Structures are given as structure tokens and as C-alpha cells.
Amino acid sequence: MATKNRVIITGTTGMVGEGVLIQCLKSSAIDHILVINRKPCGYTHPKLKEIIHSDFFDFSPLEEQLKGYNACFFCLGISSVGVEEEIYYKMTYTLTLHVAKTLSRLNDDMTFCYISGSGTGEKSRLKWAQIKGKTEKDLTKLPFLQVFNFRPGFIKPIKGSKYTHKFYKYIGWLFPIGRAIYSKGFCTMEELANAMINTLNHHDERRILEGNDIIAMANED
Template sequence: MQRKALVLGASGLTGSYLLEILLESELYSQVTIYVRRPLGRSHPKLVEQLINFATIESWTEADDVYCCLGATIKTVKTREAFTLIDLYAPLHIAKLQLTAGSKRFLVVSAAGANPKSSVFYNKTKGRLEEALKQLNYSSIYIFQPSFILGPRKESRWLEELGIFFALKAIPIMKGRFKKYIPVHAKAIARSMAYFASHSKTGIHVIPSHIIKQWEKPDFVPTT
């Protein structure tokens, strides 16, 4: 039986790759996206809903909820706006969708996510993770990529600098440092689609070095 999906953040780097994968997947008969502005994308399976993430109270019929929402303080200007996009909106929609009957929630977090972190970005991501774990979804998948590679619309020079050094350091990223290996956005999208279609009950955290395996176009997990 085909499923229905809801995608948050379909206009972003990872979300745009994910949207294309889900639209072409035989697993889904319908893919709904929540966006603030029209994408200009047309597809028989696609349902586009224009919403205000700050005030949304509606829900949609979906078996699987994919959350690729993410911002930077540089783009949204304030910590309050960042917290809305990266914490309050995803959590609120997760609760609405759980009440509506959604079974699986898959979210892009970050390698350094920790609710007790002194780094505001990592602390916010960690707070979201901890809150989601309290929700009674059949399956919750938390993806923790390090630096995300791919063609962005806006320039993020600090992130680009970090990516430069991280790429140079890949050969020595072993043991506990493997979780900081940079990954391409398409690999994140491909891994999310895979784990949704092969989901197991419970809470699952997928670190960066595991996600990176999906950079190989023909990669298929053996277990």
C-alpha cells in the first residue's frame, strides 16, 4: 500500500533533493510540502501548501514526515527567528502530525547537537532532538550530518571555511571524529528516503559517517 509524505523545508538544499527522490519513489502516492512561497514545481503527486510557520495550526494526511528545516542567524537576523525555524516550528508540526496519525518522523539535525552545548546552534538542535524523543511516533530518525556539501543559493563564508578544513582533515577523521565528516546534501536525502522505506520502530540516530555512504549512487546497505 502506498504512503503519503509531508516535507518541511523542500525549498532548501537537502529538502530539494529529497523532494525529487520522493516524487519519483513508488512508495508514495502523494507528497505534500509546506512552503512560505510557491516553488514553481509541478508534478502529479505534489501538493503544495503555503503556510506561515509561526502560526500554523493545521495538519495534513501523511504517514511519513520529513523535516529539513534549517536556517542561519545570518539569514534570519535574530536568535528568536532562528529558534522558531529550527526548534519551535518543527516540534509544533511534529505534534500536530502525530495527532493526525503520522507514523514516522525523520529530521535533519547536526553532528554537534546537544541541549547542554555552549554553542547556540548545537544547543537548539539538541533541544529539538530531546523534545522529539518524547513524542510517541512509531519511528523517529535523527540525521546528524556535519558540514553539508552542495550548491547553495546564498554565500556562507564561515561555513565554507569550515568545510575547506574539514575536507582536508577527512583522512584523519577516525573513531569519535568520524561524526564530523562532511556529507553531500543529496546523500542526506537518499539516506532519509532509505530509512523511511526500511523503518524500524524506536528512535534512531544516523551520524555523518553513516550518511556519507549514500554519496555512492549504487550504495545499498547490507543489513
């Protein structure tokens, strides 16, 4: 019998989270989706449930509703631009690890997919990259079935998405050029989302997926 994939998605009021949600709604591999947001995402579907919750540092009121899922696609995050290091650390590392620890305690066969970013690494000279690198490393220590850290570069959004960053309409023309010259740094939102869905066909892995790895995972049968 095929596995019934029940997925939690965070960040669906952002471009990446929305794109992952759209693809999961389309995918026959996903049976049920729970999204957790601070405000409504604006989508309805028979296999979609939404919880509005303001405090992502305290999931205790939600715990019973978070049981019985075998994947989390964690797409929540903030830009480091103009943000103090202390705030960025709290919203990137502390928040992510709090959610992840809660979910790993409640679901013993869960795959956790984390959207990090190209250039991430604790040895980087950039503070945001160091913080993301620490987040990746410590996620792999949690008792999930498997952990995949995704490091996309330029992402081509899904046409018609509600939460696409406005600047993409000015720079979208760069995508085919960049993809041809440097494929590692350019993927489509569909590829990123499908790669996350395809991690559910794997077992007991802890991996970092750079751009070309994302494209390859997306194209797995």
C-alpha cells in the same frame, strides 16, 4: 503488498529540502509528496502536491489535508548567524515542535526525520547546538512511530539545484578532500535524502544519525 509511502516535506525552498524533494520525486519508494511552503518551490510532478501557507505556527486550517501520511522529512530551519537567541529558539524549537505535535496527532504511524546538524547537543557550549539538542530530545517524546535526528556536516549539493547556497561554488572543491580525510563530516545531498527515504524500511526506532550513520543508511538495500 508494498507500503504506499506518502511523505510531507518542509523547507523545499532551501538547499536541503529541495534536495530531499528531488530524490523523493525520483524514488519508486515514494508514492505521494506534499510540500508546505510560504512561497512556491517551483517544481511540478504527478505525485507532488504543494500547499502555500504563511503561518507555520498555525496549521489548523490545513489539518484535513495533513492526514494520511506516514512520513515527514522536516528540512525547515534558519541559521543562527546574526540571529537573537529568542528568535532562533522560536524558529527552531517552538516551530518544529508545533508542526511535529500537529502531525503526530493526525497520523499515528508516522516516521519523523529532522535535519539537525553536526555538533548538536544540549551539553554543547554553543547556544544553537543546545537548542537543536533540546529539539531532538523532545521530538523523540512525541507519539510518532519513529524519529530520526540527522546530523550532517558538509553537504555536497545536487548539481543544478535552484536553492544551493552561493558559497558552495567556492568551497565545493573541498568535498573530495574532506570525504577522504574525515568521512564522518562529509556527505552528498543524495546520500542524505536517500538515508531519509530508507528510514521508512525501519520500524519503531528513535535514533541520532551522525555523518557515517547517514552514509550507511543511504546505502541500505
